[in-house]
Amino acid sequence: MQAIIRVTCAIIIVNDKILCAQRGKNMSHPLLWEFPGGKIEKDESAESCIKREIMEELNLEIGIVQKLKSTQHKYSENKEIELIPFICSYISGELKLKEHHEVRWISACSLNTLDWAEADLPIVRNLIENNYGD
Numbered sequence: 001m002q003a004i005i006r007v008t009c010a011i012i013i014v015n016d017k018i019l020c021a022q023r024g025k026n027m028s029h030p031l032l033w034e035f036p037g038g039k040i041e042k043d044e045s046a047e048s049c050i051k052r053e054i055m056e057e058l059n060l061e062i063g064i065v066q067k068l069k070s071t072q073h074k075y076s077e078n079k080e081i082e083l084i085p086f087i088c089s090y091i092s093g094e095l096k097l098k099e100h101h102e103v104r105w106i107s108a109c110s111l112n113t114l115d116w117a118e119a120d121l122p123i124v125r126n127l128i129e130n131n132y133g134d
């Protein structure tokens with residue numbers, strides 16, 4: 001049995017809009033939408049992980065505002081993830097795409113117009129129901 005992979009993701013809110021990122025063509029789950037982030041490394045905290053990943057993937061320095069409830073999703077027999085979301089603020093940096101195909105800034109109420117990775121669906125629902133950012 002495979003261990004659950006712990007993944008952090010950032011819901012970065014600026015001017016009431018949420019940063020959504022489309023996975024690259026050559027990544028797993030190609031071209032699906034996600035909140036940027038990645039796997040927690042050995043001896044790393046979830047908080048350090050999300051700050052590191054956002055700097056690596058988007059060249060942005062972020063602040064953590066709130067940790068949300070994590071969700072679990074089993075993609076296959078040997079891939080199950082725990083997705084740990086953080087509401088984040090922008091601190092500094094110019095957005096540069098290092099891995100993603102595209103990013104869009106979207107209001108909470110329009111998040112369901114995108115085709116999301118399955119593990120993100122409960123998080124997206126929560127953001128819409130609670131009108132995050134609005």
Ligand SMILES: Nc1nc2c([nH]c(=O)n2[C@@H]2O[C@H](COP(=O)(O)OP(=O)(O)OP(=O)(O)O)[C@@H](O)[C@H]2O)c(=O)[nH]1
Pocket residue numbers: 007008009027028029033034035036037038039081083117118119120
């Ligand atoms: N960063 C991020 N990963 C997510 C989200 N939703 C979701 O299912 N994932 C999955 O969680 C894993 C995160 O891995 P990663 O971003 O560090 O690296 P990766 O794509 O190279 O991983 P992989 O090749 O093993 O799939 C991926 O399998 C990704 O598909 C999300 O909202 N954000």
